[in-house]
Amino acid sequence: MASTRDRIIALLSDHCNSYLSGQAISDQLNISRTAVWKQMKVLKQDGYLIEAIPNKGYRILSTPDKLSENTLRWGLETNWLGKSIYFHEKIDSTQTKANQLAQSGCEHGTVVLADRQEAGRGRMNRTWYSDHNDGIWMSIVLRPTVLPSQAAQFTLLMGTVLADVLTEKTGLSIKIKWPNDLFINDKKIAGILTEMQAEQDQIHYLVIGIGINVNQTTQQFDTAIRQKATSLREAAAQSFSKRDLIQSILHAFEIQYEQYNETGFSEIKKRWEKRGYKMNQHVTYQSGNTRSEGIIRGIGQDGALLLQDKDGEVHSLYSAEIDW
Known part of the structure; x- marks a missing residue:
């Protein structure tokens, strides 16, 4: 109690x-x-x-800048997103906790946050270095009424929301690298991990996890990623309020989520392509055992990356390792 x-x-x-x-x-x-x-x-x-x-x-x-369930609720301008907030000073992973809550029947729009993650993870089970309180580590439980084949659209939706909010707060140009990363000046600033439990024709729940490097200095990054990652503080030469960023993200996401429910994916697709990393540029990629190359032309309605080959034919890419 x-x-x-x-x-x-x-x-x-x-x-x-x-x-x-x-x-x-x-x-x-x-x-x-x-x-x-x-x-x-x-x-x-x-x-x-x-x-x-x-x-x-x-x-x-x-309220004090220190994060808590109460300080996050105070001033949060949403109707349903974040009305249930679970905040932890330290946790293994917000994504793991959010999945557990979703499985136990938590409400649509439940948010899990932590100051520190001891076992943060990204796409393909890669480690996310988040055992400190200078970033935003957050997972959101959603129960959308769409087909499982549309789940990838929510990763792209979150990408556009994060890019818009971070651009507004920093004044910097934020690019979205397909399928789930945000970049500033060719360095990673944030990542998105979407997980789902579903049947063939029904999504039971989605968990969208985000990690944002906010106030770290270069020296705080693990040596393995120091040349590849940056933070808002490093890029903008100033510190930022995590509470303000979190509330702004939740507010913007709720608006865009409801617009998606009304109008579909087309507007999100346009917004994504305006911010797409290396749009209309040549890349090489590995899909299965095949190495290919092409020019990025955008994303499809199903969230696939569209690549044009040397013969002018456009292919849909659903999973690949791209040499950015």
């Missing part, structure tokens, strides 16, 4: 645009007015900026 402190924060967060009287808090939480006053005093000591006006009540003006 949530503590009295957490319940007060949640209550104030739900009324962040209005005042809540001490009596109303007392009645809803079944505690005394004196207990409410004491809790407000403790919250102020913890870094919460709380306005108290006689005959009106209390209102949170700002």
Whole structure:
């Protein structure tokens, strides 16, 4: 059961645009007015900026930058995404936890976050270096009513959302590398991992995991990826609020997800192709035992990468190792 402190924060967060009287808090939480006053005093000591006006009540003006379920909920402008948030200071993997929650029936839009991951993973079970609190490690549970063959579209949807939000926050040009990475100046800034449980004609749930390098310095990157990765801090020469980024991403994703449900994938495809990494450039790639080459021409309606060969024929690529 949530503590009295957490319940007060949640209550104030739900009324962040209005005042809540001490009596109303007392009645809803079944505690005394004196207990409410004491809790407000403790919250102020913890870094919460709380306005108290006689005959009106209390209102949170700002929260500490430290992440928690309460600070993430406060000011989150979504209707359904992130209404259930599970935050961990340390966890093996948000993706693993989100899958467990999805299997146990958690609601659509559940979000799992962590300050640190001890076993973060990316596509094809590659290691994601995230055992520190300078990045965003987050997984989202979705229960879309589309066919399993359309699942890849959600990775591409998330890619466009991340690119738009990070461009807005940094002013930098963000490119999306098919199928699941974001790049700044030819270096990886973020990755997306989408996992699914489904039957032939029905998705039971999707878990979309994202990892974003936010405030790391170059020296903090593992030597294995130091030449290939960067962070927002390194690229923009300033630090960023993880809370602000997370809330902006969730807000933007909810809007784009609902637009996708109304209008389909075509608009996302256009937005992706405007940001596609090495669009209309020549690449070589390995698919199975075959090594080929072609020019990237975009993505298909099913999320496949479209490559034009030397004879002018366009092929759909669903899984391959591309030599970028």
